[in-house]
Amino acid sequence: MAGSGKMGAMSTIVFLHAHPDDESSSTAGTMARAAARGDRVILVVATGGECGEPAADPAPGETVSERRRRELERSAATLGVARVVSLGYHDSGMTGWVQNKAPEAFMNADLDEAGRKLADVLDEEDADALVGYDWHGNYGHPDHVMVHHVTWSGVEQAARRPRVLEVSINRDHQEEVVSMARLRGLEEGIHMPDPTMPGDDGNPIGSLASDLRWGVDVRGLVDVKKAAMRCHASQVTDIEGFTSLPPELFEATFGWEFYREPGVVGSLDVSWPFEGGPWPGTPSHCTCDLEGRGWPVRRNS
Numbered sequence: 001m002a003g004s005g006k007m008g009a010m011s012t013i014v015f016l017h018a019h020p021d022d023e024s025s026s027t028a029g030t031m032a033r034a035a036a037r038g039d040r041v042i043l044v045v046a047t048g049g050e051c052g053e054p055a056a057d058p059a060p061g062e063t064v065s066e067r068r069r070r071e072l073e074r075s076a077a078t079l080g081v082a083r084v085v086s087l088g089y090h091d092s093g094m095t096g097w098v099q100n101k102a103p104e105a106f107m108n109a110d111l112d113e114a115g116r117k118l119a120d121v122l123d124e125e126d127a128d129a130l131v132g133y134d135w136h137g138n139y140g141h142p143d144h145v146m147v148h149h150v151t152w153s154g155v156e157q158a159a160r161r162p163r164v165l166e167v168s169i170n171r172d173h174q175e176e177v178v179s180m181a182r183l184r185g186l187e188e189g190i191h192m193p194d195p196t197m198p199g200d201d202g203n204p205i206g207s208l209a210s211d212l213r214w215g216v217d218v219r220g221l222v223d224v225k226k227a228a229m230r231c232h233a234s235q236v237t238d239i240e241g242f243t244s245l246p247p248e249l250f251e252a253t254f255g256w257e258f259y260r261e262p263g264v265v266g267s268l269d270v271s272w273p274f275e276g277g278p279w280p281g282t283p284s285h286c287t288c289d290l291e292g293r294g295w296p297v298r299r300n301s
């Protein structure tokens with residue numbers, strides 16, 4: 001048979017994330033739901049999260065990335081992930097940080113080389129679908145933008161091109177959540193991400209609903225998602241900011257996961273994106289402008 005040998009509910013879905021903990025806040029519900037359905041869920045993480053917060057209680061000699069790797073493994077187990085792969089790059093830090101200049105920083109990686117590492121995983125797994133990030137990684141963190149580009153470089157180099165979805169914050173939805181929070185007086189003293197404020201790259205966060213293809217309802221899995229977040233306990237600022245939201249705000253914010261599907265025409269469909277399969281071919285290139293990532297792109301060829 002041409003194409004995938006895997007049919008129906010049994011698909012292999014690879015999720016590419018920038019840092020340990022990104023999986024817990026952005027795609028955890030989709031991952032847990034896919035795993036529960038019997039799909040093989042693979043988590044690829046580009047960096048060790050070296051620029052994250054040092055643990056308050058480090059073991060003797062324990063590095064930030066060692067702690068975060070252990071936290072990642074616990075989160076992956078919580079979500080039913082079958083395999084965790086690290087691409088081995090260093091965290092680049094936020095835009096303008098001194099770490100941006102480090103040669104081992106993910107943002108400075110050779111794009112073809114990083115894509116080849118991802119393609120090796122796609123080939124080993126004969127992946128049916130790959131989930132990466134939208135064109136600006138939701139909010140412009142250099143490593144998140146790089147995830148977007150490496151996603152497409154990996155697809156180009158894979159023996160069998162998987163279907164590609166890009167996780168994105170639904171700006172329209174998040175604006176509704178913030179309005180709801182204000183209306184009910186829930187936002188006092190808590191960290192509510194304001195979707196109208198520019199992200200790390202100066203662009204508004206995420207995507208408009210009109211640019212999204214899939215909305216996955218994971219409200220029934222918010223406890224699993226919160227448990228995955230709590231596995232990343234060393235990242236106190238982010239994780240406590242999320243997990244301390246009042247339950248109805250947590251559910252409104254994290255109970256939905258939204259995806260773009262470049263090259264696929266259609267309005268936002270609130271259903272499970274991974275029904276059926278094998279799926280028709282995916283476009284070989286992302287439609288975004290590669291130079292738009294804001295720093296020179298390194299390529300071998």
Ligand SMILES: [Zn+2]
Pocket residue numbers: 018019022141144
């Ligand atoms: Zn991140």
